[in-house]
Amino acid sequence: MSYPLSSGHVPLRFAAPSMSVSLDRIADFLGTVPLFRELDRVALRSFADITREHKYGKGTVIVSEGDPGDALYVVRTGEVKVVLVAEDGREVILGVLGVGDHFGELSLIDGRPRSAHVIATSTSSLLVLRRADFRRQVEQQPQVGWALLMELSRRLRQADGTIGSLVLLDVPGRVARVLLENATPGQPATLIKPMTHQVMSQMIGASRETVSRAMSEFQEKGWIAVARRQVTIVDRVALEARARPAL
Amino acid sequence: MSYPLSSGHVPLRFAAPSMSVSLDRIADFLGTVPLFRELDRVALRSFADITREHKYGKGTVIVSEGDPGDALYVVRTGEVKVVLVAEDGREVILGVLGVGDHFGELSLIDGRPRSAHVIATSTSSLLVLRRADFRRQVEQQPQVGWALLMELSRRLRQADGTIGSLVLLDVPGRVARVLLENATPGQPATLIKPMTHQVMSQMIGASRETVSRAMSEFQEKGWIAVARRQVTIVDRVALEARARPAL
DNA sequence: TTGTCGCCGTGACTCGGGTCACAGTGACCC
DNA sequence: GGGTCACTGTGACCCGAGTCACGGCGACAA
Numbered sequence: 127m128s129y130p131l132s133s134g135h136v137p138l139r140f141a142a143p144s145m146s147v148s149l150d151r152i153a154d155f156l157g158t159v160p161l162f163r164e165l166d167r168v169a170l171r172s173f174a175d176i177t178r179e180h181k182y183g184k185g186t187v188i189v190s191e192g193d194p195g196d197a198l199y200v201v202r203t204g205e206v207k208v209v210l211v212a213e214d215g216r217e218v219i220l221g222v223l224g225v226g227d228h229f230g231e232l233s234l235i236d237g238r239p240r241s242a243h244v245i246a247t248s249t250s251s252l253l254v255l256r257r258a259d260f261r262r263q264v265e266q267q268p269q270v271g272w273a274l275l276m277e278l279s280r281r282l283r284q285a286d287g288t289i290g291s292l293v294l295l296d297v298p299g300r301v302a303r304v305l306l307e308n309a310t311p312g313q314p315a316t317l318i319k320p321m322t323h324q325v326m327s328q329m330i331g332a333s334r335e336t337v338s339r340a341m342s343e344f345q346e347k348g349w350i351a352v353a354r355r356q357v358t359i360v361d362r363v364a365l366e367a368r369a370r371p372a373l
Numbered sequence: 374m375s376y377p378l379s380s381g382h383v384p385l386r387f388a389a390p391s392m393s394v395s396l397d398r399i400a401d402f403l404g405t406v407p408l409f410r411e412l413d414r415v416a417l418r419s420f421a422d423i424t425r426e427h428k429y430g431k432g433t434v435i436v437s438e439g440d441p442g443d444a445l446y447v448v449r450t451g452e453v454k455v456v457l458v459a460e461d462g463r464e465v466i467l468g469v470l471g472v473g474d475h476f477g478e479l480s481l482i483d484g485r486p487r488s489a490h491v492i493a494t495s496t497s498s499l500l501v502l503r504r505a506d507f508r509r510q511v512e513q514q515p516q517v518g519w520a521l522l523m524e525l526s527r528r529l530r531q532a533d534g535t536i537g538s539l540v541l542l543d544v545p546g547r548v549a550r551v552l553l554e555n556a557t558p559g560q561p562a563t564l565i566k567p568m569t570h571q572v573m574s575q576m577i578g579a580s581r582e583t584v585s586r587a588m589s590e591f592q593e594k595g596w597i598a599v600a601r602r603q604v605t606i607v608d609r610v611a612l613e614a615r616a617r618p619a620l
Numbered sequence: 621t622t623g624t625c626g627c628c629g630t631g632a633c634t635c636g637g638g639t640c641a642c643a644g645t646g647a648c649c650c
Numbered sequence: 651g652g653g654t655c656a657c658t659g660t661g662a663c664c665c666g667a668g669t670c671a672c673g674g675c676g677a678c679a680a
Contacts, residue, residue, distance in 0.1 A: 212618035278522065282479060322658090338660085372459045602676095
């Protein structure tokens with residue numbers, strides 16, 4: 127995840143050096159975000175110009191379902207979760223977003239209220255782009271519109287897959303599915319992003335206990351291994367079969 | 374849902390009259406589709422130019438999950454369903470599309486395989502726009518890109534809502550939800566698009582029998598009325614309460 | 621009329637998985 | 651060290667809802 131520090135020449139600069147240096151670093155960062163990947167340095171700078179940075183402590187509610195929404199957020203550091211919250215406190219996790227991910231584009235596009243809560247799961251720093259500024263920039267940079275379409279497509283595919291798994295799979299099947307989705311293949315083993323059973327259960331609409339039992343079962347069968355809370359996939363094929371409807 | 378028949382002047386026309394007349398009618402039709410609503414007649418004609426019309430008999434598979442996809446489809450007449458199909462034959466209905474709805478944009482945007490099956494539920498006529506042609510046109514007409522973003526946003530909101538209801542609501546709650554979603558307010562009563570219990574059950578991930586029982590319960594409580602297979606909402610407030618998590 | 625067909629309603633049985641209640645296990649901090 | 655806290659593992663119990671099995675009913679064709 128390395129990228130060239132803006133060595134060489136820098137675009138015209140008028141303001142105080144310290145400010146511009148930080149804007150350069152923001153522009154560098156934006157260049158690593160898929161949404162802005164296609165842009166050249168000048169365009170990245172103009173997007174950096176319209177950002178404000180905000181910090182949120184762990185557990186802070188960043189946006190609430192039903193709020194009028196007029197900003198796009200990019201995670202610069204930390205982690206946030208997108209959740210639906212029922213009145214009795216139960217939570218459904220629609221997604222966990224890390225560095226380089228973004229949220230808030232729906233309200234930005236259609237102007238309707240926020241469709242979910244977003245809550246910081248660790249101390250996080252977010253770049254905020256307000257609607258009017260963002261739209262003006264996007265009109266100059268149609269590639270960003272295209273990148274947005276790609277991103278929404280990806281999410282829609284994922285959401286449809288989740289719906290399918292909720293209806294067609296039993297809980298162990300859904301557990302297998304999240305494991306596979308959060309696996310990063312590598313040597314010597316393919317690891318899984320660490321997360322608590324509680325979080326997994328809220329991602330797949332199950333109880334913590336049932337997830338726990340499924341994980342035990344997978345260990346006994348030798349499909350996964352757990353060492354010091356780090357899960358690794360041992361038998362990917364078996365997991366994939368378990369995650370397929372109607373074995 | 375009426376719109377002016379192209380009275381008055383018509384844009385330049387070279388081809389055989391019969392062909393152009395039909396293209397004019399297609400352009401008229403496209404003008405009623407939200408995706409193309411912002412376009413002027415000339416632009417509508419240029420989109421009409423790149424369409425091919427296809428007919429599909431009831432039950433025909435129009436696209437299959439996993440296929441490489443490179444076309445956008447607009448429903449001109451009839452009705453189709455978007456479904457996930459498990460190996461054992463169980464089906465999840467992700468959506469039912471009628472006249473003016475469209476599908477296939479995901480593969481068009483990201484070039485990945487189709488994410489679901491689309492099957493004609495009645496004899497249907499579809500307009501097909503192939504990827505290369507469509508992209509070329511969209512580059513001329515950025516409003517269409519924006520309309521696509523609006524449409525994907527709408528669907529994503531809906532998909533997230535479905536996920537929430539699958540996890541947070543019991544079956545009667547989900548039944549109440551589909552009823553409300555398919556209600557068209559009007560005088561003297563707010564009607565619900567007719568659909569079989571079978572179809573409803575596949576939309577909400579439940580069995581036909583459980584849906585049947587929920588409908589009976591709602592009738593007994595006086596929340597809905599059924600006459601000759603036409604369902605009408607009597608007590609909308611009660612239904613809305615039932616469709617909210619954690620009553 | 622009588623068959624056939626697709627859809628609806630209901631009872632009986634079963635079971636996946638939610639809930640409750642605890643016990644165990646690290647990790648971290650006084 | 652010991653206390654606190656967040657997480658995990660497991661047994662017991664129970665309920666929502668899936669499945670199976672019918673019977674009824676309206677529509678439509680022969």
